[in-house]
Amino acid sequence: MADGWPDKNIYDPxxxxxxxxxxxxVLNQHHEHWHIVMPSGEHNxxxxDREGENFIYMHRHMLARYDANRWCLGMPLVDPLIDYVHPIPEAFYPPPFLSQSIDGRPDGVRVPFPARPPNQxxxxxxxxxxxxxxxVFAVKDLTNILDEIEIWxxxxxxxxxxSKLNLTDDEATSLGGDIEVVLHNIGHNMLGYIMHPYTLHAVPSVLFGARAGTRDPLFWRWHRHIDNIYSKWQNLLGPRDFSDDMPPVTIREKDIILSFTDILLVVDKSGVNDTWVKYANEKFGGKYFDKDLSNHPMVTxxxxxxxxIRDYVWLEDGQDHEKIQHLYPRDWIWxxxxxxxxxxxxxxxxxxxIAPIDLIDKHAYWxxxxxxxxxLGPYEKTVVSQRCDHAVVIRKPAQKTTKQMDDTAITPWQKEKLDQFNFAQVAEKLFCDCGWPYNLIIxxxxxxxxxxxLFVYVSDGTNDLVRTDTQCGSTLLCGGEKWTDKVPDIKPFGYPFDRPFKDGSFYKTFQGMKNVAHTDITIKWVEDFPEV
Known part of the structure; x- marks a missing residue:
């Protein structure tokens, strides 16, 4: 226990x-921020807007990424926690420096999160x-809640x-919200106190609350169960008909081009000013528009x-220092x-x-x-570009340096400042810190x-309200910035992967569509590369 962990024959990180x-x-901070920015309650x-639907989608997004990384390691996909009766074999030992404040304790006093022994x-x-x-919470009630949702x-x-739950897109928030505030929340509470269920005054585990829950493998099993319940309803909706969203545009497999930013900076440093649009139209468009550029030196x-490895300071806990490993991508341009x-x-x-090649027929794993x-102008042929570090999914500006990665930590002194505001005001103030971590973008x-x-779907942008600026926060995952703002996309969350595929086939679903293109790419874990 010299390093705070149990004996390595019990658990070895x-x-x-x-x-x-x-x-x-930063993953944990994203999850914590999302629940602050998108609370389930009402204000005035x-x-x-669409909070219940967003709840399902944001957690599905995390699950898909978690399972993609497991797949890369040759691990099985997450097994949903569907059994409320039998022992749960997984144990969990939280990091030693991770701590929590407890209601009723003196100011500043923090205690460690408890471990969960196996077979609880x-x-x-x-x-x-x-x-x-x-x-307070009974197992039979949890079972009854699940039955009631499935009957609905x-x-x-x-x-x-x-009221009947209709098979229409606009019911997504009703169902998602119902699953969230009842089954999901009660389940988290019961899992958080599973080690000592006889008093709510005991110290709960990381599964109670949003700050540290993603550290526990059981978090992912519980949320896969939650997502599968929602998927039952989506499956009843049936495959989506895309006939009303096929704008007059053509893209092909060879039209999807990726280039590393550091290499582009070498050949055209000034290209950063227009995201290399001029350069791309000269080298990839014009007389080269119909050419296969797979072997082009600027294409990957x-x-x-x-x-x-970085030095991490536990800013939300006891200010301890620790060397931690984290993922980092080589910056690229679409x-x-x-x-x-x-x-x-x-x-x-x-x-x-994107989706792992073995999982492309599972819509929830994209x-x-x-x-x-x-x-695009009339009959225009062009090359459009987009920086990966401006992606709508990430918290912006992209957190690339250690200082930027630590900027979103909600420290005790920051919490004190936020205490003067109501939860709706806090949601607005923290919006800019909400979004997927750049370092985990792939x-x-x-x-x-x-x-x-890699899949590109070009939809009609006339009235979908998708934002075109690079404002802070993630409008993909975190909704509108102000409390009353609408989600900046009228399409269902996850579109066009919000429904099951035709005959269970990705290829059959999008076959023959001129506004769709897809290609195979490789993601490779390497020792080093230039950073920008």
Whole structure:
């Protein structure tokens, strides 16, 4: 226990293949910020726009990334925690420097998060007073809640759900919110106190609250269960009909071009001013517009990542210092050749996704990387570009340095300042710190290289409201900046992967669509590369 960890024959972080990912401080900060920025409650009679739908999608987004990294390591996908009765084999030992404040303790006093021994079981949580006991959460209630939700999904009604759940997109928030505030929250509470269920005055585990839960493998098992429940409803909606979202634009597999930013800076340093649009149209467009550029010296089909070591200060805890490993990507630029085949200007939204090649037929395992808007003139052939560090999925500006990575920590003194505001005001103030970490923008891949499918869907951008600026925060994951702002995309969260595929096939679903292109890329974990 010299380093704070238990004996290595009990638990050794070095043998935990996903320890580096689950314990990335910026990942945990993103999850904490999201729940602050997108709370489930109402303020002045108004909830955050589409919060319940957003809740499901943001956690699905995290799950897809977690499973993609597991797949790269040859690990099985996350096993959903569907059993509320039998022992849970996984133990969990939180990092020794991780601590929490407890209500009723003197100011500044913090205590460690407790470990969870193996083979714990769901049990009723009971408060024990001088003369009586009171059951706060019961296992049978959790089971009943699950049954009630599944009955509702099946199109039936009861006292809990007197109104029928329709098979339409606009029901997503109703279902997502119901799953979140009842089944999800109660389950987290019960898992957080699973080691000592007989009093709520005991110290809970990381699964109670949003700050550190992603460190525990059980978090991912619980959320895969939650997502699978929602997927039952999505599956009933059936495959999506894209006939009303096929703008007059053509893109092809060879039109998807990737280039490393550091190499572009060598050949055209001034290109950074226009994201190399002029350069790309000279080298990839014009007389080269129809050429396959796979072997072009400026083009890559392999994205790269590496592991870095940094000195991490536990700013939210006891200010301890620790050397930690974290993932980091080699910066790249998207180039996409597109042709407007109509005599009128068209406004388009480019939606970029990736998925492990073995999982492409599972719609919930696709990872949204970016979406951005461009306008093409009549019959225009052009090359559009987008920086990966401006992606709508990430917290902006991109957190590349150690200082930037630590900027989003919610320290005790910051919490004191925020205490003067109501939760809606706090949500607005912290919006700019909400978003996926740049260092985790793509999965790590593997040493030999892992094959992913890269998919580009060009949708009608006329009225989808997708933001075109590079404002702070992530409008993909964190909703609108102000409390009453609408989500800046009228499409369902996860579009076009928000429904099951036709005949369970990715290829059949998008076959023959001119506004769609996809190609195989490799993500490779390497020793080093230039940073920009």
């Amino acid at each position: 070095a043998r935990d293949k996903m320890f580096w990912w689950r314990n990335d401080p 009679g108004t909830s955050k 079981v769901f049990r009723d949580i009971v408060t024990m007073g001088d003369d009586n006991t009171e059951t 999904i099946d199109g039936k009604t009861d006292e809990v759900h007197p 089909k392999t994205l790269q990542t590496k592991m870095k 180039f996409i050749r597109a042709q407007n085949v109509s005599p009128k200007p068209v406004t388009l939204t480019f939606r970029i996704w 990872i949204e990387i970016d979406k951005f808007k461009r306008t 999965p790590r891949g593997s040493k030999k290289g892992s094959t992913f499918k």
